Amino acid sequence: MFKCKITKKKIPQIINFGKMPIANGFLNKKDFKKEFFYNMGVSFSKDVSLMQLNNHPKPEMMFNANYPFFTSSSKFMKNHFKNYANWAKRKYVKTDNTKIIEIGSNDGTFLKNFKKKNFQHLGFEPSKNVSEIAKKNGINSITKFFNRTNLITFDKFVNKTDLIFGANVVCHIPDLLEFILTCDLALNENGKIIFEEPYLGSMYKKVSYDQIYDEHIYMFSISSIKKIFNIFDFQLIDVFPQNTHGGSMRYVLGRKKTNVNKKINKWLEIEKKENIDNISGALEFKKNCELSKEKLQYKLNNIKKKGKLICGYGATSKSTTILNYCNIDSKIIDCIFDTTPNKIGKYSPGMHIPIIDYKYFSKRFYKYAFLFAWNHKKEIEEKEVSYLKKGGKWITHL
Ligand code: SAH
Numbered sequence: 001m002f003k004c005k006i007t008k009k010k011i012p013q014i015i016n017f018g019k020m021p022i023a024n025g026f027l028n029k030k031d032f033k034k035e036f037f038y039n040m041g042v043s044f045s046k047d048v049s050l051m052q053l054n055n056h057p058k059p060e061m062m063f064n065a066n067y068p069f070f071t072s073s074s075k076f077m078k079n080h081f082k083n084y085a086n087w088a089k090r091k092y093v094k095t096d097n098t099k100i101i102e103i104g105s106n107d108g109t110f111l112k113n114f115k116k117k118n119f120q121h122l123g124f125e126p127s128k129n130v131s132e133i134a135k136k137n138g139i140n141s142i143t144k145f146f147n148r149t150n151l152i153t154f155d156k157f158v159n160k161t162d163l164i165f166g167a168n169v170v171c172h173i174p175d176l177l178e179f180i181l182t183c184d185l186a187l188n189e190n191g192k193i194i195f196e197e198p199y200l201g202s203m204y205k206k207v208s209y210d211q212i213y214d215e216h217i218y219m220f221s222i223s224s225i226k227k228i229f230n231i232f233d234f235q236l237i238d239v240f241p242q243n244t245h246g247g248s249m250r251y252v253l254g255r256k257k258t259n260v261n262k263k264i265n266k267w268l269e270i271e272k273k274e275n276i277d278n279i280s281g282a283l284e285f286k287k288n289c290e291l292s293k294e295k296l297q298y299k300l301n302n303i304k305k306k307g308k309l310i311c312g313y314g315a316t317s318k319s320t321t322i323l324n325y326c327n328i329d330s331k332i333i334d335c336i337f338d339t340t341p342n343k344i345g346k347y348s349p350g351m352h353i354p355i356i357d358y359k360y361f362s363k364r365f366y367k368y369a370f371l372f373a374w375n376h377k378k379e380i381e382e383k384e385v386s387y388l389k390k391g392g393k394w395i396t397h398l
């Protein structure tokens with residue numbers, strides 16, 4: 001039994017993915033011997049309908065000066081964040097001089113859209129290298145974690161913030177209660193919290209268990225967000241499904257007096273019917289993960305038996321879960337092509353598959369390419385149109 005991070009009650013483990021390294025811990029050969037591992041198990045709290053990691057490395061081990069994820073590495077995501085900003089401006093910006101905060105603002109891709117006179121913005125971004133890029137682009141990026149201690153030094157934003165934004169970051173924050181208290185301290189009476197995160201329902205449907213890794217401490221659903229924020233002076237007032245990262249959900253929260261969109265009740269009914277709000281869905285997911293692992297190992301072994309070469313495409317953090325859970329090393333996948341300068345020339349966490357500059361993908365031929373960045377399928381297939389023509393085959397675990 002494990003302790004729920006929200007209720008502190010004992011909750012059962014659902015699935016154990018085994019020994020895992022830091023998902024974004026791409027490393028040099030000389031560091032193989034001192035690589036850090038932890039046991040990655042997942043449990044489910046029925047009280048708050050929340051899937052969560054049992055153990056995880058300390059946030060400072062993951063979010064530091066060498067964080068290798070850059071929001072701007074995907075054109076599609078850059079466009080998504082522009083649309084997200086425009087949508088929020090139309091729907092939620094009512095006054096001039098609106099004060100906004102973004103959590104996990106990374107290289108400033110989202111906040112860039114608010115660099116206008118009628119906004120005052122602040123980005124909390126603890127990973128120094130990406131925060132510095134944002135600063136160079138004129139973003140007020142604070143190289144710190146979002147918590148009450150760090151917030152109170154920005155007087156202008158205490159009790160006066162209109163909107164707090166986030167994307168793919170709230171699920172990274174182990175102390176969710178401290179996160180909500182910090183939002184409470186920052187927001188004014190009509191303030192709203194708007195964030196989008198990978199959606200539990202989409203993960204169940206696709207059996208995309210690779211959404212689970214050290215940074216993703218929580219896998220949220222509408223039911224879980226509603227229950228957790230209800231503990232405080234907040235309520236879920238609206239939701240908007242997104243097609244990013246394989247299926248995400250955007251949540252809008254306001255103080256308890258705010259009007260609630262009735263469509264939330266429909267969503268809650270769907271989550272009940274599909275067992276997303278209770279433990280049965282999680283237990284079904286466990287079975288599906290085990291099946292998926294068997295099928296993938298069988299598929300890859302068959303390809304190797306035929307003497308064909310396999311490479312990977314997209315050295316995602318998600319790939320760390322697939323490779324380590326399914327025990328796939330460089331004997332099966334020769335290398336992984338990627339665009340990120342901080343990953344190229346290094347090796348994948350745990351399984352130590354070499355990461356190679358994506359520009360060589362079209363120069364070398366691998367009959368099979370495992371698309372680890374499956375959520376960027378369209379963008380990548382457009383970039384690598386000649387691969388299929390040459391007889392190459394994209395494969396995934398999905
Ligand atoms: N929002 C961006 C980046 C997501 S990656 C996008 O969707 O592309 C998650 C980011 O959140 C990382 O840049 C990480 O450094 C940052 N982060 C992690 N914990 C945080 C915290 N407690 N407060 C603020 N940012 C955090």
Ligand code: TYD
Nearest residue numbers: 073074314315316317318338339340373376
């Ligand atoms: P993403 O799924 O956003 O990341 P993660 O699972 O780590 O959260 O994928 C980002 C990775 O994919 C990053 O290493 C860059 C790589 N990538 C490419 O190599 N080519 C591309 O065209 C895109 C969009 C991403």
